[in-house]
Amino acid sequence: MTESGPLPEDVSAVQSSLIEWYETDHRSFPWRETADPYRILVSEVMSQQTQLSRVEEAYHDFLDEWPDVAALAGAAQSDVVGFWSSHSLGYNNRATYLHEAAQQVRDAYDGSFPESPGELQELMGVGPYTANAVASFAFNNGDAVVDTNVKRVLHRAFAEIHNVDDPDYETVANALMPAGESRIWNNAIMELGGVACQKQPRCDEEGCPWREWCHAYQTGDFTAPDVPTQPSFEGSRRQFRGRIIRLLGEHDEMDLDTLGHRIRVDYTPDGEHGRKWLQGLLSDLSDDGLVQVEEGDDQITARLQ
DNA sequence: ATCCCGTCCA
DNA sequence: TGGACGGGAT
Numbered sequence A: 001m002t003e004s005g006p007l008p009e010d011v012s013a014v015q016s017s018l019i020e021w022y023e024t025d026h027r028s029f030p031w032r033e034t035a036d037p038y039r040i041l042v043s044e045v046m047s048q049q050t051q052l053s054r055v056e057e058a059y060h061d062f063l064d065e066w067p068d069v070a071a072l073a074g075a076a077q078s079d080v081v082g083f084w085s086s087h088s089l090g091y092n093n094r095a096t097y098l099h100e101a102a103q104q105v106r107d108a109y110d111g112s113f114p115e116s117p118g119e120l121q122e123l124m125g126v127g128p129y130t131a132n133a134v135a136s137f138a139f140n141n142g143d144a145v146v147d148t149n150v151k152r153v154l155h156r157a158f159a160e161i162h163n164v165d166d167p168d169y170e171t172v173a174n175a176l177m178p179a180g181e182s183r184i185w186n187n188a189i190m191e192l193g194g195v196a197c198q199k200q201p202r203c204d205e206e207g208c209p210w211r212e213w214c215h216a217y218q219t220g221d222f223t224a225p226d227v228p229t230q231p232s233f234e235g236s237r238r239q240f241r242g243r244i245i246r247l248l249g250e251h252d253e254m255d256l257d258t259l260g261h262r263i264r265v266d267y268t269p270d271g272e273h274g275r276k277w278l279q280g281l282l283s284d285l286s287d288d289g290l291v292q293v294e295e296g297d298d299q300i301t302a303r304l305q
Numbered sequence B: 001a002t003c004c005c006g007t008c009c010a
Numbered sequence C: 001t002g003g004a005c006g007g008g009a010t
Helices: A011-024 A037-047 A052-065 A069-074 A077-086 A093-108 A128-139 A148-157 A169-176 A182-196 A215-219 A237-251 A256-263 A275-287
Strands: A291-295 A300-304
Touching: A011 A169, A011 A182, A037 A052, A037 A093, A037 A128, A052 A077, A069 A093, A077 A093, A077 A237, A077 A300, A128 A182, A148 A169, A148 A182, A148 A215, A237 A256, A237 A275, A237 A291, A237 A300, A256 A275, A256 A300, A275 A291
Parallel strands: none
Antiparallel strands: A291 A300
């Protein structure tokens, strides 16, 4: 008898049923129509933080502006950050990471993307997930991707994982992936997590191909891994950082008090949320490489870096 | 009011 | 290893 760990005996049936399910019907996205690593990277970075419906428009506009990695590498960072902010893509640091990654490809890889997950992960802003996604979708050369969708699917489907404190999702995900099929496999398992195995499961509605093997489907226990709850955004420091970046994207240079009054109605230069508070924010944004602060004779001005 | 989510950095 | 990071959608 073969040892299959937490996986069912007939792994190949599990594999082929998912691939068949995906091939029969799946959502269509522009980044699923290309194998260009640059386009894949752009779509992945955007998708990590923004609803897919909003990503489609931003993706199109971004490629319109910077059609290839050389164009992005040659862009001014302030333009990329301004684009990011004006398209409400969130996490402005990622715009600087993406810009820097493009310059790494230009300078360290002679303008053409490396094809292995290990090398891709050396690019700024590219971690294990994105490295495997780009390697898979561009080059069919990745390992199994492990994002929260995949974790939720594995957690529910296979009972043994369910009971372990620190499940090694990466090992299980790789054991499940058919060798040499990372492109279609990673597309398929993420589609399963995004369409059928959502937080509110839609097993029958979406015809989940794994129902006959799925621990959750058989027991009715659709527990999913905990996602940490985040502090509220309203009134947060992040909200004001975002407002500063958006304003500087629109005005290219602003002095301290004008900026202050524009980002919060209760700004008073010497009040609790005044110059001191604003300069703290700007100093952090400057450390993040997003903003440039200039101290003139009689005033302080800020601009996108 | 709550949800979404991978990467960087201390 | 855990905190910071955006803002629209629901």
